Amino acid sequence: MYKILEKKEIAMRNVWYKIQAPHVAGKVKPGQFVIVRAFSNGERIPLTPVMWDAEEGWIVLITFIRGKTTMKMAAELKEGDYILNVAGPLGNPAEMKKFGKILAIGAYTGIVETFPIAKAWHEIGNYVTTLHVTFEPMVVLKEELERAVDSHIVETVPIDPNLDFPTNMKNVTKRLTETVREMLEKEDYDLVFMVGPAGDQRAVFNVVKEFGIPMKADLHPIMVDGTGMCGSCRVTVGGEVKFACIDGPEFDAYQVDWDVLIARSGYYTDMEQRAMQEYMKAIQGGGE
Amino acid sequence: MVRKRRIIKERVPTPERPAEERIHDFKEVNLGYTFGLAVKEAERCLQCPYNYAPCIKGCPVHIDIPGFISKLVQYRDDPDKAVKEALNVIWACNSLPATTGRVCPQEDQCEMNCVMGKVGDKINIGKLERFVADYAREKGIDEELLFEIIPKIEKTGQRVAIIGAGPAGLTAAGELAKLGYDVTIYEALHEPGGVLMYGIPEFRLPKSIVEKEIDKLRKLGVKILTDHIVGKTVTMDELLQNYDAVFIGSGAGTPRLINAPGINLNGIYTANEFLTRVNLMKAYLFPEYDTPVKVGKKVIVIGAGNTGMDAARSARRFGAEVTIAYRRGEEDVSARIEEVEHAKEEGIKFAYFLNPVEFIGDENGKVKAVKFEKMKALDERDSRGKRKIVGTGEYVTLEAETVIIAIGKHPNRLIINTPGLEVDKRGKIIVDENLMTSIPGVFAGGDAIRGEATVILAMGDGRRAAKAIHEYLTKKREGQKANA
Numbered sequence: 160m161y162k163i164l165e166k167k168e169i170a171m172r173n174v175w176y177k178i179q180a181p182h183v184a185g186k187v188k189p190g191q192f193v194i195v196r197a198f199s200n201g202e203r204i205p206l207t208p209v210m211w212d213a214e215e216g217w218i219v220l221i222t223f224i225r226g227k228t229t230m231k232m233a234a235e236l237k238e239g240d241y242i243l244n245v246a247g248p249l250g251n252p253a254e255m256k257k258f259g260k261i262l263a264i265g266a267y268t269g270i271v272e273t274f275p276i277a278k279a280w281h282e283i284g285n286y287v288t289t290l291h292v293t294f295e296p297m298v299v300l301k302e303e304l305e306r307a308v309d310s311h312i313v314e315t316v317p318i319d320p321n322l323d324f325p326t327n328m329k330n331v332t333k334r335l336t337e338t339v340r341e342m343l344e345k346e347d348y349d350l351v352f353m354v355g356p357a358g359d360q361r362a363v364f365n366v367v368k369e370f371g372i373p374m375k376a377d378l379h380p381i382m383v384d385g386t387g388m389c390g391s392c393r394v395t396v397g398g399e400v401k402f403a404c405i406d407g408p409e410f411d412a413y414q415v416d417w418d419v420l421i422a423r424s425g426y427y428t429d430m431e432q433r434a435m436q437e438y439m440k441a442i443q444g445g446g447e
Numbered sequence: 448m449v450r451k452r453r454i455i456k457e458r459v460p461t462p463e464r465p466a467e468e469r470i471h472d473f474k475e476v477n478l479g480y481t482f483g484l485a486v487k488e489a490e491r492c493l494q495c496p497y498n499y500a501p502c503i504k505g506c507p508v509h510i511d512i513p514g515f516i517s518k519l520v521q522y523r524d525d526p527d528k529a530v531k532e533a534l535n536v537i538w539a540c541n542s543l544p545a546t547t548g549r550v551c552p553q554e555d556q557c558e559m560n561c562v563m564g565k566v567g568d569k570i571n572i573g574k575l576e577r578f579v580a581d582y583a584r585e586k587g588i589d590e591e592l593l594f595e596i597i598p599k600i601e602k603t604g605q606r607v608a609i610i611g612a613g614p615a616g617l618t619a620a621g622e623l624a625k626l627g628y629d630v631t632i633y634e635a636l637h638e639p640g641g642v643l644m645y646g647i648p649e650f651r652l653p654k655s656i657v658e659k660e661i662d663k664l665r666k667l668g669v670k671i672l673t674d675h676i677v678g679k680t681v682t683m684d685e686l687l688q689n690y691d692a693v694f695i696g697s698g699a700g701t702p703r704l705i706n707a708p709g710i711n712l713n714g715i716y717t718a719n720e721f722l723t724r725v726n727l728m729k730a731y732l733f734p735e736y737d738t739p740v741k742v743g744k745k746v747i748v749i750g751a752g753n754t755g756m757d758a759a760r761s762a763r764r765f766g767a768e769v770t771i772a773y774r775r776g777e778e779d780v781s782a783r784i785e786e787v788e789h790a791k792e793e794g795i796k797f798a799y800f801l802n803p804v805e806f807i808g809d810e811n812g813k814v815k816a817v818k819f820e821k822m823k824a825l826d827e828r829d830s831r832g833k834r835k836i837v838g839t840g841e842y843v844t845l846e847a848e849t850v851i852i853a854i855g856k857h858p859n860r861l862i863i864n865t866p867g868l869e870v871d872k873r874g875k876i877i878v879d880e881n882l883m884t885s886i887p888g889v890f891a892g893g894d895a896i897r898g899e900a901t902v903i904l905a906m907g908d909g910r911r912a913a914k915a916i917h918e919y920l921t922k923k924r925e926g927q928k929a930n931a
């Protein structure tokens with residue numbers, strides 16, 4: 160059981176949890192993640208420590224309210240409550256070396272995962288530019304990134320209330336790819352890194368590829384245990400089957416089979432929607 | 448001396464729920480003996496002398512089988528006493544009888560050798576063992592016995608770390624705690640139990656039984672740290688600094704995949720993923736439980752071991768039409784006989800001599816069929832005594848909306864990457880005759896050293912390792928005293 164020391168909504172649908180988890184705080188490195196199980200009938204979901212303090216024993220997780228679990232966490236967990244399970248750190252740390260000039264991208268809440276890696280790259284002497292593309296009310300970690308890296312760029316897209324969410328998201332993808340193209344045309348980068356929805360990762364990769372710049376991507380297939388035991392997180396990289404939880408989550412974007420990743424990430428969409436709808440009905444109808 | 452008595456040839460049957468009923472739920476299939484029925488079955492035992500009894504020789508941990516069976520008959524007028532005495536006999540060799548009574552392949556072990564087989568049915572040793580454990584648990588007799596042991600434990604002041612809370616780790620922990628060691632288990636998942644929790648389904652081994660076993664360990668003072676992954680949360684070096692000895696019981700958790708095109712299509716599960724979703728995460732109770740699982744109308748399970756049976760029978764309980772495809776013939780099916788029978792009763796089809804070569808997907812990246820090569824068996828046998836098989840060059844394609852791969856597992860990767868830890872080419876940890884690994888003070892057992900084996904072998908290793916660790920630490924203690 161891990162105590163929630165602090166909880167706040169830092170932007171629309173973005174929730175910050177500071178959690179007492181000394182076993183993770185003492186060990187985690189940028190690029191690693193944890194698996195959280197928040198409720199006794201809940202699922203295990205991967206989340207990323209964004210900040211941590213080994214001495215004080217806490218980590219910060221930031222969730223984007225996406226489906227039932229992240230929504231229920233936001234709705235029901237309060238400061239002082241406990242999270243049942245926080246397992247980790249899991250996965251491999253990001254490669255820490257001098258690449259030179261790096262463009263580190265985060266789409267939507269993906270920026271919170273880019274944050275610790277970009278910060279560490281900067282600290283060891285890379286010239287790091289971070290790019291955050293998201294909807295206007297969803298900007299997070301702006302000041303923190305401005306302090307942590309050489310240059311932080313935020314590109315926002317308004318939410319058009321007349322359009323549905325998927326159509327709005329297409330506008331983000333468009334802005335993302337256009338901005339990346341402009342940046343790569345203007346300046347030479349030695350490495351591009353990105354966290355975000357797989358579809359956006361692929362869209363960005365297709366731009367980066369034209370410039371022939373190395374690119375790494377943190378992949379987010381669906382995970383269960385996070386310890387290499389189930390194979391739910393398998394991805395096709397370089398024609399081989401890899402387990403993202405123990406072989407990744409960072410991979411060479413040039414080797415990733417994006418079709419497989421995108422198809423696998425969406426496999427449960429219908430059931431996730433049902434879970435979410437039933438949960439919303441329950442909290443709206445039932446009250447207490 | 449064998450007493451003269453009337454021989455009763457037929458086994459006293461244990462009640463089972465009918466197949467049509469049980470395929471709609473995950474409740475236990477076999478209901479087990481009552482005391483009356485258990486005594487009747489116990490009376491059939493010929494009470495072979497201890498030194499001869501072939502059942503004892505067939506048992507990997509050498510339980511005094513006629514010994515515990517005789518208690519049921521001897522104290523038949525006092526069921527509680529009968530069970531307590533019988534449990535005491537079993538506990539001398541086996542601390543998880545409710546589990547092993549349910550999942551051991553008795554037909555290849557104790558029951559295989561039973562002399563009653565020469566004149567009639569073999570004694571139903573497994574179900575008797577299970578009865579003793581179940582009755583004891585329901586009546587609190589196991590705790591009574593435990594509370595008699597606890598005050599006698601003399602603390603040694605030494606600390607032992609256990610990696611993995613499967614049957615190997617749990618047994619080692621229990622034995623070491625009884626020997627006075629301060630024991631901490633590091634478990635990666637959120638629930639202790641290993642395969643007993645995440646792999647073997649509720650209808651074969653109710654999770655409440657495993658939970659109760661773990662409760663007992665806690666009463667013995669064993670600490671369990673879930674969410675702790677050795678190699679990530681804590682390293683072997685750190686364990687060696689903080690503990691006097693370490694036992695690795697990390698199992699064989701890495702699923703083997705089939706190297707064939709289409710393996711990453713949606714709808715293809717490893718048995719581990721499928722069973723973890725269903726058992727550990729209770730996906731059969733979705734949406735009351737949050738974890739989803741998808742079981743199509745037509746399911747193909749590849750592999751015919753215990754894992755394959757469990758996957759097939761679980762899928763059946765979602766209403767699917769299930770076929771088990773196996774590349775060898777019926778004679779080589781390695782699952783427990785009872786599970787194969789139950790699977791057949793539940794309407795699961797078996798297709799032999801089929802080896803998958805390709806998974807065929809639809810336009811959305813979802814599996815829709817499996818292409819198999821037809822195999823045939825040769826007379827020649829391999830090192831395990833199975834007939835060799837070869838491809839025929841003929842192919843057949845079977846439709847499937849869900850495919851479950853149950854062709855085996857390798858040792859867990861996070862552990863075998865420990866610096867200085869020697870493993871063989873299949874990743875099995877190498878140990879000496881005392882189960883000590885290449886790192887002094889680090890012992891190992893169970894599937895981590897054997898590859899995929901059985902619960903009882905894992906448990907037996909846990910016990911042997913506990914003994915070896917006790918010897919090792921006794922020497923260490925005495926050495927420290929001598930130096931002081």
Ligand SMILES: Cc1cc2nc3c(=O)[nH]c(=O)nc-3n(C[C@H](O)[C@H](O)[C@H](O)COP(=O)(O)OP(=O)(O)OC[C@H]3O[C@@H](n4cnc5c(N)ncnc54)[C@H](O)[C@@H]3O)c2cc1C
Binds near residue numbers: 205221229230380427
């Ligand atoms: C290594 C890694 C790190 C991550 N870090 C963060 C983070 O720091 N902050 C954050 O907000 N999100 C992060 N995610 C994504 C996060 O796990 C999902 O948003 C979360 O599981 C959604 O759960 P839900 O019930 O709210 O939504 P659901 O409705 O259940 O799912 C919505 C979508 O989320 C994805 N998803 C669902 N379950 C899982 C799962 N078990 N594993 C992976 N993806 C899943 C699927 O694509 C799904 O379609 C990370 C994912 C990975 C793999």
Ligand SMILES: Cc1cc2nc3c(=O)[nH]c(=O)nc-3n(C[C@H](O)[C@H](O)[C@H](O)COP(=O)(O)OP(=O)(O)OC[C@H]3O[C@@H](n4cnc5c(N)ncnc54)[C@H](O)[C@@H]3O)c2cc1C
Binds near residue numbers: 549636676
């Ligand atoms: C579906 C299925 C059905 C089976 N049916 C039967 C049966 O009917 N009869 C039978 O006798 N056998 C059966 N078996 C085999 C039997 O379950 C195993 O042989 C036995 O569980 C091995 O025990 P173990 O303690 O060595 O490992 P496991 O039970 O695998 O436990 C290992 C534990 O270690 C943990 N772990 C791994 N790595 C780490 C790490 N780095 N840090 C911390 N913890 C870690 C794991 O999470 C796990 O909890 C079955 C197996 C499966 C999968």
Ligand code: SF4
Binds near residue numbers: 513570
């Ligand atoms: S071999 Fe059979 S008859 Fe003999 S003691 Fe064992 S169980 Fe009884």
Ligand code: FES
Binds near residue numbers: 384405
């Ligand atoms: S999440 Fe289970 S193997 Fe990676």
